[in-house]
Amino acid sequence: MLIEAQQSFVLPHPGGQDAALAFVRDAGRALSQVRFLRRLRGNTRGVSGELVVSVPLLGEVDLPFRSRLSVTPNGAALTPQPIEEERAWVEVAGQAKVDEAGEVTFAFHFRAHLTLPQAEGWGGAAFEKMVRAAAERTLARLAAELPAGIGAAMGAAGP
Numbered sequence: 362m363l364i365e366a367q368q369s370f371v372l373p374h375p376g377g378q379d380a381a382l383a384f385v386r387d388a389g390r391a392l393s394q395v396r397f398l399r400r401l402r403g404n405t406r407g408v409s410g411e412l413v414v415s416v417p418l419l420g421e422v423d424l425p426f427r428s429r430l431s432v433t434p435n436g437a438a439l440t441p442q443p444i445e446e447e448r449a450w451v452e453v454a455g456q457a458k459v460d461e462a463g464e465v466t467f468a469f470h471f472r473a474h475l476t477l478p479q480a481e482g483w484g485g486a487a488f489e490k491m492v493r494a495a496a497e498r499t500l501a502r503l504a505a506e507l508p509a510g511i512g513a514a515m516g517a518a519g520p
Contacts, residue, residue, distance in 0.1 A: 362475040368504035369468040377463040385457035414499040426451040448476040462487030
């Protein structure tokens with residue numbers, strides 16, 4: 362099962378262009394204030410952690426993610442890395458472009474990979490629908506909260 366969400370937004374960095382470039386080129390710092398992320402580890406080479414999804418009957422489920430960070434001439438890009446040893450994981454892809462004034466344009470794409478047991482009968486199909494709905498809601502909330510979380514980290518970063 363694949364579930365996707367996207368989010369694009371623009372934030373001005375209070376420290377200008379050089380500070381904005383340094384900020385987006387450190388994925389751990391840029392994502393440090395985003396809710397729904399747990400065990401976040403990141404630096405100038407990439408970021409990894411877990412996306413927390415609340416699933417009815419199961420409680421919280423942690424979906425791991427791992428992305429490589431590449432420096433671009435005017436920002437940085439996150440490229441998702443597969444996590445093949447997991448039954449459920451998330452691809453986190455992103456692009457950050459900084460202009461001369463320090464305004465940053467962000468574009469993120471999330472794709473959750475969920476492997477569920479074979480659904481049997483109406484109970485299995487209902488469970489699959491609940492898991493899909495919970496994951497869709499979580500990815501949509503994560504995407505919606507990215508501007509505030511990254512903005513908070515950006516303000517905390519200072520000039």
